[in-house]
Amino acid sequence: MSQFASPMTILMVEDNALQRRQIEAQLQPLGHRLEAAANGQEALDRLREGDYDLVIMDAVMPSMDGFKACELIKADPATADIPVIVLTALSRDAKDRSYAAGADDFLRKPANTLLLQVRVQTHLRIRGLSRSFAAPLPPAKAKVLVVSTSALVRSQVQNHFGKDLAAFLEAQGESQARAQILAHRPDVLVLDTDLLEGSAEALAVAMHEAEDLRDIPILLLHSPGELETWARAEAPLADALEKPLAAPETRRRVGLLAKLAHLQQLAGGA
Structure with missing residues (x-):
């Protein structure tokens, strides 16, 4: 199902082992590399050390929640261009809080497999293409x-x-x-x-x-x-x-x- 010349690397930030396995099963057909972090602080440490193309971020986690982690990812010039998809079971204002924190996308748990896959693929395609241009021209209409x-x-x-x-x-x-x-x-x-x-x-x-x-x-x-x-x-x-x-x-x-x-x-x- 992969549409990429080579696999890209996704960091999955999720403290619940069962939900990690579910997300892994949903994304496995895409053929990308999946790595995991248990909370926001571990995610930040991994992003500083490795080369990642996408972050899938839970909201409620120990040590540092997903909203704060997203804010810090987007505030750091070294990681600001990495797309972040917040994936959470939180309702009410979770979507607004995610976008306010700088998230690039938002999905509710449990995510529909097709929707999760197409969103991941689209953000990764944009990520890959964006890296080819130092400063893409502003789009025409x-x-x-x-x-x-x-x-x-x-x-x-x-x-x-x-x-x-x-x-x-x-x-x-x-x-x-x-x-x-x-x-x-x-x-x-x-x-x-x-x-x-x-x-x-x-x-x-x-x-x-x-x-x-x-x-x-x-x-x-x-x-x-x-x-x-x-x-x-x-x-x-x-x-x-x-x-x-x-x-x-x-x-x-x-x-x-x-x-x-x-x-x-x-x-x-x-």
Whole structure:
């Protein structure tokens, strides 16, 4: 399942041995190296000594919690560019606290395996591409194709992300989406599972099989429970977002894939 020329190294910060084994089992198919730390302080020590590409951080741990550890990782110029995904069972304000501490992403335990895998892969791709450029140029407006039968969903994606930050295209079904892709070559595809006609899964698979389209990152908009079907089908995704949509998370998810698309374009032109 790995899409990398060589494995990358993930530091998993988790004090619970059972949960460490569960996360290891979820990530093992990706083919990356996994190392573990039992708390925030041990994570900081390991990051100073080793070369890591991603941190998966629990929030509640002895010695130093994940929020403080994340703050210190992002405050140190030597480690600030390492992406941190907070993975916690905490509810209430845990997401806001994670992002306030500088986390790059947030997932609740127990994490859906497909969602954890695609988020890890996308952050690692961005990490790998970013290392190729001393200072990437500011991205131009991303061209985003939003495919959904729902006018509300199409409008929400555009308004949540910001119509001034991207050029948006729309389609309601698979055939219309294929025509838009061939005519305009979008940078990002936001694909709802609810289409007027055709299949979101078939469209994603067809893009993956087309050499000139497979690098277009796909953000899947899904209803509760639908990710399990996608996991069994192994349809290619770069990210997924559950409906109904909330503006901050829509903005973050589309922005992440726009960044990935921009770096891929720079790498392709290098």
